[in-house]
Amino acid sequence: MGGTRELVRATARPVAVGAATVAWVLGAVVNDLHGWPFTLTAAVGAVLTALAVGIPLRAEHNARVRAGTAEQIAEDASARIQLVLNDALEPLTYLIGRITDRRRWSFGREAAELQGQAMAVVLSAAAEVLGANRLRSCFFARVDEKPVRLVPSAFHGRAEEPRTTFVEGTELGDFALGLLARREDLFCADTETAFPPGWDPGPHKYRTFIAVPVATEARQFGILTVDGLEVGDLTEDDVAAVRVLARLLAVALGA
């Protein structure tokens, strides 16, 4: 069945070209044209045949390219959903189940170990499932001593350790702590064109980042960030996945 369809598809174009050509050649022969009327008819017929065949061919080519692109986008989106749900969230929620299964009296070293595992899963998932290469995820833990700070505590991805500490009382520190307090997300598409208050480009190599709070309604644990080296490595669409990972990390840390 598929073979017949392919055969029809393959022969349709030469048949169309042949029919269009035969039509005007036949017309010229039947009308017994000679000399310049025949030459003129042949030239105009050839041009019109080329247009009649070329325009649909061009449209077909464009449609083919667009369909190929659409299929690639659909495939990427489907693969990404599967990656986030099956390969990142499922092991993480299983791990959270294990943390909450611990009896209260057994909390301590074992719980801390499981929470450390949850941190590792969240950081690796945040850096690995969003699609772009060489992303880095970082966790900045909130330290409650005065002045309150967000200190780099763990990271995954590119081998560049985060160095910034966000300190209360500085413009950038107050901004970051405010985001956490209000449970707000931040997506910076390009650090060279739109950046947070008090931002110092300094030695930062990344051009785009996402920052989301790691908090439950009652408790603040810190901020999870994901950054990329190129503009476009991260998009607004990535924020939701990072936010869910951060929320689940907060549940694990608060359990």
Added chain:
Amino acid sequence: MAKSRKNGDDVQRARLARLLSDPATYFAEARRQAHEQAKRLLASRLDEHGEPSPGRP
């Protein structure tokens, strides 16, 4: 016939251990499998509509 899939705690434990021991390899493999499955799903859905996609050779 309904399709059952073995995905119990032992499977999850093993999967978590793989993820924690080498996250980069775990996600690289997962990404490859996810794309293969997405390609299969997409092809079967397009085939349901009869005509092969113009985007595919």
